[in-house]
Amino acid sequence: MSMMRQSLENWVPRTKVGRLVLEGKxxxxxxxxxxxxxxxxxxxxxxxxxEQLQHEVIDVTIVQKMTDAGRVTRFRAVVVVGNGDGYVGxxxxxxxxxxxxxxxxxRNAKLNITPVRRGCGSWECTCGEAHSVPFTVRGKSGSVExxxxxAPKGTGLVAGEVAKKVLRLAGIRDLWTFTKGETRTSYNFxxxxxxxxxxxxxxxxxxxxxxx
Numbered sequence: 657m658s659m660m661r662q663s664l665e666n667w668v669p670r671t672k673v674g675r676l677v678l679e680g681k682x683x684x685x686x687x688x689x690x691x692x693x694x695x696x697x698x699x700x701x702x703x704x705x706x707e708q709l710q711h712e713v714i715d716v717t718i719v720q721k722m723t724d725a726g727r728v729t730r731f732r733a734v735v736v737v738g739n740g741d742g743y744v745g746x747x748x749x750x751x752x753x754x755x756x757x758x759x760x761x762x763r764n765a766k767l768n769i770t771p772v773r774r775g776c777g778s779w780e781c782t783c784g785e786a787h788s789v790p791f792t793v794r795g796k797s798g799s800v801e802x803x804x805x806x807a808p809k810g811t812g813l814v815a816g817e818v819a820k821k822v823l824r825l826a827g828i829r830d831l832w833t834f835t836k837g838e839t840r841t842s843y844n845f846x847x848x849x850x851x852x853x854x855x856x857x858x859x860x861x862x863x864x865x866x867x868x
Contacts, residue, residue: 664706667699677703685743689771698766701737701745708739711762712821715842719750728752734843735761736850737769738825742786745769746822746850748843772826773856777806785809787829791859795852798844799837804852807832815849818842822849 669675674697676682685704688695695701701709714734721728731754738744745768749760775790776783788806795802802819807830813820815833823831839845 664699664703667703669697669699671696673697674700685769686771695767695769698763701766701769705739705743708741709737709766710740710825711735711737711765712825713758713761714818714821714846716754716757731757733757733761734846735765736822736825736846737762737765738822738827740825741827742772742774743769744772744822744826744850744853746846768850770850770854771857772828772853774827775806776809778808778830781806781808783809786827788831789828789853789856791856793852793855795848795850795855797847797851798841800839800841800844800848801836802845802848802852803834804849805832805834806830816845818845819849822846822853826853828853 669678673682673688673693677700682688714736716731716733719730719732730750730752732748732750734748735758736744736746745765747761747764747768749757749764751757751760773790774786774788776785776788777790778788787809789804790806792803792805809830811830813823813831815823815831816839819833
């Protein structure tokens with residue numbers, strides 16, 4: 657955390673949004689998404705929710721490529737980030753060094769961060785708390801398709817380990833999941849869950865009518 661603070665102290669924004677954040681004219685990620693502003697610097701995420709941001713490495717694999725100079729070996733990492741309270745991001749990165757691959761994936765995950773609409777969409781519960789998803793959503797990546805369905809409070813996350821990592825960092829505590837395809841492909845599985853969570857904001861609910 658101290659390294660992150662030090663990097664933010666030396667941060668010189670390269671975009672208009674970054675400058676607005678540093679000047680205190682934008683104070684939350686919610687405002688950025690509400691105004692449909694581009695998120696092009698990972699430091700913006702660190703500045704606004706860095707204290708709450710967590711990350712988990714989902715998968716690290718070794719990939720090889722034949723070139724004129726011979727066989728080149730690199731690491732490919734997949735990382736998920738989130739604040740456990742309605743924001744989650746997924747990214748992957750390749751590099752010759754393990755640590756560099758993780759850092760690239762972490763940077764891309766921050767740039768891909770998205771808000772997640774949470775609620776209590778289960779007719780068995782109706783507690784009104786933001787512990788699950790408000791309605792059924794789907795996500796697809798490659799051959800993997802994931803369906804997320806609201807679950808009553810206390811159910812927990814009925815999902816595979818990869819999906820659980822993404823859901824926990826998004827702040828989802830109770831959920832039923834149904835999957836199709838080759839879920840052993842960690843990246844596609846995680847991305848399908850990520851896309852499903854992102855799709856929670858593709859629909860308007862009665863609450864949105866009052867807000868607008």
